[in-house]
Amino acid sequence: MREAVEKKVLGENDRLAAELRERFRRENILCVNLISSPGSGKTMLLEKTLATFPKDAPVAVLTGDIQTDNDARRLARYGFPVRQIVTGGTCHLDARMIDRHLNEIGFHGPGILFIENVGNLVCPSSYDLGEAAKIVLLSVTEGEDKPLKYPGIFLRASLMLLTKTDLLPHVEFDSALAHENARKIHPDIAYIALSARTGEGFSQWLSWLNALREKITPPVAAAH
């Protein structure tokens, strides 16, 4: 019975996510969905990413948490529209939350919408938010076997970001093995190792984002 309900909830979510995806296509919005454990560095990645954009860049962020608006407050300092989605116990964001909060902030394309999911390597992977790409973050303080233990998200993510590489000298972590484990689950997954603190790997990450944007939006700017 529980599985039947899960199926129904996911079915409704998929229908709403398809509508969001069509809207993103129509408005030339690149939407990416960042997923990781709590504390893998999603918010810091976004802070450093927002800091690279011109002040008038068409960029917005929706950030999910069980409780608190700490992340939204951190991210709002960069001057772009940011909205905290407090799930109040729900372990993931869903398409309905994205639709509602997107309407409330009144964000329209062309542009980039970053979604920072609730910190959880399991549940968010099942919920399509209409994004062009899921991005999974794994920090070097976790463990090389995480892709094998949490295959769902590594299978569905287009890109794996290995974060906090500045800590590599202080931990026993084999980056090549972590990458190899991710490729066992998803041979085509893109991979970038970076440190938001030192900036290592950051230009690669911004290039990846740009390439994805060019892929999904027309080469000449559409009417706004």
Add this chain to the structure above:
Amino acid sequence: MREAVEKKVLGENDRLAAELRERFRRENILCVNLISSPGSGKTMLLEKTLATFPKDAPVAVLTGDIQTDNDARRLARYGFPVRQIVTGGTCHLDARMIDRHLNEIGFHGPGILFIENVGNLVCPSSYDLGEAAKIVLLSVTEGEDKPLKYPGIFLRASLMLLTKTDLLPHVEFDSALAHENARKIHPDIAYIALSARTGEGFSQWLSWLNALREKITPPVAAAH
């Protein structure tokens, strides 16, 4: 509708968990349930803890993961009964899984049963496993605001273990603030900072465990 099903599932779980708790009481088994994000150090804590016990100590471990039996293989090296519970997608352990696997390994008290939950700071907190105490692990590479963002588990845990303190010189982490945030959610939560790598704080952790064991089991050894 979904909430009603959640309620029913949790109701069934609570009934089974109460049976487990009664069994643990009857058999003088101290059961603790370790909960944290993926990569906070649950398995390493257990490895170092098992290493402190005499070879014939009455100790067993049930360890949950979405996929792989990596953790059970790591833990089995210490010679105690260890069973991997592969949840196959389910984001938490439940009382039924504990009951079944406990029967299969044939573990009887008096003794200590460690449960290592699926790596997830959200969902496992709602599922009572009959344990005497939930223990939440937070590593110094995560963030001081995690207790505020994930209040459910900090409210329900008897003990907060701050792990990986050997990394403190290399990260910007304020342990006192993390502790203070946990106390905002749960004023009586016990707190131990430790490093499984260096052994710092380990004697405190073992003392806490012993004190809990003495509290729940009779002072003179019961018949076996």
